[in-house]
Amino acid sequence: MKRLAAVVTLLGLATATAACSGGSTNTSGSGGGGGGGLFTTIDVTRPGLEATAPANPYNPKGNSFVGYNAMRIGWVKNHLTDPNQALPGIAASWEIAPDNSSITLKLQPNAKWSDGKPVTAEDVKMSIGIAYTQGSTAFSITPGAAGAAAEVTVVDPQTLKITQDMANPSPKFARGVLDTNVLPAHVWGSVLPTDFWDKLKTARGDGADAEKAREEITALGEKVIAFAPPKDVSAGPFVLERVNPSEALLVKNKNFYNAANVAPAQVKFLNYTGNEQIWNYLTQGKLDQAGFTATPSDVMNRIKQAPGNEVIKGYSPVAVGMAFNQSKKPYDNVHVRRGLAYLIDRDQVTKVASPEGGTPATTTSGIHQKAAQAWIPETVPQLEPYKADVAKAEAEFEQAGLTKKDGKWTLADGSAWKVSMHAPSGFTDWLSAQENIKSQLVKAGVDAEVVTTADYPLYLEELAAGKYDVGFWLMALGPAPYDIFQRLYGASNGWTNVGNKVSHSAPGKSGNWMGGPEEIEVDGQKINPGELTAKLNTVGAEEAKPIMAQLAKAANQDLPVIQLWDYVNTLFVNNNRFTGWPHDEEILRGGGSVLMSGVWIQQGLIKAKQ
Secondary structure: OOOOHHHHHHOOOOOOOOHHHHOOOOOOOOOOOOOOOEEOOOOOOOOOOOOOOOOOOOOOOOOOOOOOOOOOOOOOOOOOOOOOOOOOOOOOEEEOOOOEEEEEEEOOOOOOOOOOOOOOOOHHHHHHHHHHHHHOOOOOOOOOOOOOOOEEEEOOOEEEEEEEEOOOOOHHHHHHHOOEEEHHHHHHHHHHHHHHHHHHHHHOOHHHHHHHHHHHHHHHHHHOOOOOOOOOOOOOEEEEEEEEEEEEEEOOOOOOHHHHHOOOOOEEEEOOOOHHHHHHHHHHOOOEEOOOOOOOOOHHHHHHHHHOOEEEEEEEEOOOOOOOOOOOOOOOOOOHHHHHHHHHOOHHHHHOOOOOOOEEOOOOOOOOOOHHHHHHOOOHHOOOOOOOOOHHHHHHHHOOEEEEEEEEEOOOOOOOOEEEEEOOOHHHHHHHOOOOHHHHHHHOOOOOEEEOOOOOOHHHHHHHOOOOOEEEEOOOOOOOOOHHHHHOOHHHOOOEOOOOOEEEEOOOOOOOOOOOOOOOOEEEEEEEEEEEEEEEEEEEEHHHHHHHHHHHHHHHHHHOEEEEEEEEEEEEEOOOOOOOOOOOOHHOOOOOOOOHHHHHHHHOEEEEOO
16 A cells, blocks of 8 residues: 555545556547547555446445546635635535535536536535435534534525534534535435435434434445445546446546536546556656655656656645654653654655655644644744754653663663554655664664554554554644644544543543643643644634644644654646646645546646647
8 A cells, every 4th residue: 555545544535456557658539528638647545446346435445536527515725724715616606604604505507417417406415415424524413513514405406505503613614515525316316215304303412312313324324335326427527437457447528517628538547556556657657647656766756757747746734743652661751752853853854755745844843834834933933843963862861761871772770672663564655764763763872673564554453552652643634723733632642522522531542542641731831732622623713823832832842743744745747648737836735636637627727738
């Protein structure tokens, strides 16, 4: 599995070895439907094509490709501070109430499904019902859930109004609505029972009937995931034609509302099982566009040399940190964590591990440095940068009671100390980073090792079970302030937030593998970082800023993680067959494939080269 899978999973998106044919260079004019011929790409969210999987966006292996044959209400951007900014999708426009209590959607007036039927507000309402079965962000059946919809009203065939439950509002409510898959009611309608909306109303209450209704709606989730439409009926710019283990072929949807401005006549997704395969496609000029792929410098140079290839970089609201299990000694001692921060040269780590896909973290704040400058510019200069400094590291170790004997640091009781770092197999940038950190630590007298876990799901399972001393952890997941800090002060560190009611679990319980203290002193004042993080889920931008400043200071001085590098959204395009690639950072701020080529194509940005 490629490293990107971790990032994509956390931003809310979803392997077998197979021979890859069909990676031939695109030729203008191939295929039917008009336009600029064949457009070839990969789905960065999912290694390995499953030929028998349905065209179902909720199926983990489904042949539903975001922005191509899978449409959403809107295409959310990763704006630095506003989580609700988006580009039009099935909704041509929308109005968010000043108090964030509702969002009113106006659908694309000419939107049709690929079978010619119009896209209506009833389609969208049914799609929202399906989202409820999956526990989607804005459509949760958990009583008291923050940011949950209260009512979905069809105003007219082209207009819907979705209201937020203001007993527990969230500033990212509109984002949750816009980020919803839209499906045809005349194909998917049988998935929901006829009494679904009555059942949903019951589920919002209390008592045995409400609990039973919630169980029934949750059970529908499995039915949704397994649903296999007889054929792909798409409201996107393309519709699935066929798929085999080597490639998936989509053809232009002549009924797409903006079909006149869709350049390619066909789109081909090539199969891959790892980074190396993607590198080969790129060095051979076979891909018109590819999303972020962890790429070493020598490979990047070969990719850049291929005729027509271009590298485009945009903002990615993700960082990676070296995370500690503070229930294990000596990581329960903040001076040990600070000592390690002073020993690790982050510039060197980034240069080795992610030279094209990351920038060294200026410090540990819990926030991507670009977002930090937008949210808390006055606080950033106050933070300790933890620049590599052996003398400061040794002073911290000594304060922790560690001793140096024969050039090697030992624990306070004189026993041996080895920093054991874990990463999933195939995550090339993480493993390279850990090997570099290991060499830096060993040089400074700290014994270290790198342990590889078979795959990412197992890695997350064992991490949550508290089996690791040190592991890598994706963090700073913007743009919403709550999402940014819940990676440090959420369930993984003991705080569970259900309906904005925060409870704390002891280390080793309920997924608390970080084991940090429940209270931290910041600027002479004791704070509960988990409760402060929960507040970010209910307040507006101005109220969020002082809370974020406190949390950044807490992360900086307490170091539940050492922030190593902030990701850059490095994309690959080829100008031989298509042009018009966006270079505007606002357009490039997508996570996974969301604001990549499928959305660019349907917006009419991409043109066939004449």
